[in-house]
Ligand code: BES
């Protein structure tokens with residue numbers, strides 16, 4: 001497999017520069033102001049696929065942003081790997097917290113990335129990671145070492161809930177037929193501790209509205225005599241968890257799959273330093289559901305968090321007012337065997353029940369998704385594990401992530417195929433945050449590891 005490192009050494013500067021070009025396109029799917037940029041990005045993705053040697057490239061229109069498809073079928077008797085990724089990115093705000101422009105990629109060294117990291121929105125999530133696949137594919141094509149068929153499906157709506165991908169998958173089952181799905185949109189524990197993500201959380205995301213009086217009121221004339229919807233909303237949110245941080249929505253844990261002592265012992269064996277975790281985040285103490293470790297809280301326990309809360313006066317100075325309305329965005333991360341629909345319904349019932357008569361409430365569901373777990377005893381997982389062992393010098397540990405990629409459960413339901421989550425990001429890469437970055441080491445390590453996966457998988461299949 002010497003050809004892999006030789007090819008990377010020869011071409012790595014170009015690999016980095018090409019990624020930088022892609023990162024200059026502000027493909028923010030959430031904000032309609034960037035529509036032209038998202039569409040341009042789809043064109044750019046189609047172009048890089050073509051340059052790498054893919055056939056039958058198509059920019060597939062949907063009701064939202066297009067899905068870029070491409071493939072290389074070398075022999076229909078060989079197994080087929082479907083690569084999924086997303087070319088859309090999160091909004092870049094708050095802009096003032098970026099040390100350099102979110103769409104002006106720069107390479108800087110950090111303590112964690114002594115070899116340098118590319119700073120830009122989407123560097124790690126997910127342009128840098130799906131581009132590793134494009135470059136690994138180029139490498140296999142150019143060195144005549146592609147051992148199986150490849151299909152690429154790179155979408156443009158992951159960060160806004162993949163609303164149109166489900167229909168595309170349902171309508172294109174034949175085209176997407178494959179033996180395994182390979183995704184790099186997750187992370188590893190650290191550059192010295194390789195890991196493979198074996199679980200993704202589901203998601204129920206809602207917006208709530210609490211209405212008090214029919215108009216904003218003078219807080220002196222009416223204060224204390226009518227319900228203040230912000231106060232009420234805060235009280236209602238406080239009623240969602242008990243003093244042990246258990247969620248007390250009736251039936252919330254009914255379907256939660258409890259792990260065996262053995263599985264929990266496995267989680268405890270993964271390298272993790274609570275002291276490092278706290279110091280990274282400047283926290284004097286951690287927080288969470290009693291009876292579970294930090295890794296369990298993020299990996300295997302469902303959670304409930306307020307993502308945003310607003311209402312009343314938040315401008316300069318003071319305005320004495322009791323607002324008519326208050327709002328919050330609330331998300332619940334789900335684990336097997338909870339479902340988005342079930343939890344959304346239980347939340348809604350509970351929220352309506354605990355609302356005092358002095359206010360009216362509305363609950364509006366946003367996008368959601370189902371949880372996913374990948375087994376470790378299937379050929380594709382073994383191929384990924386061996387690939388990482390080959391290139392990282394250590395067997396990767398399986399880790400359940402707190403993040404969600406809702407489409408992965410849908411792939412399983414519709415295509416009947418398991419996904420392997422072989423990502424190379426780090427938690428410290430600041431995805432969805434200002435100063436997102438992706439280590440050059442991680443980028444090149446991914447490009448190096450993917451051809452090993454293909455070779456191992458083709459052999460095992
Ligand atoms: N790539 C992330 C998910 C992720 C990151 C999983 C790191 C595991 C480790 C993905 O782009 C993402 O941000 N997903 C959203 C869900 C989506 C419906 C907006 C999330 O997890 O909040």
Ligand code: MN
Pocket residue numbers: 086125126158185
């Ligand atoms: Mn992502």
Ligand code: MN
Pocket residue numbers: 090125159431432
């Ligand atoms: Mn994301």
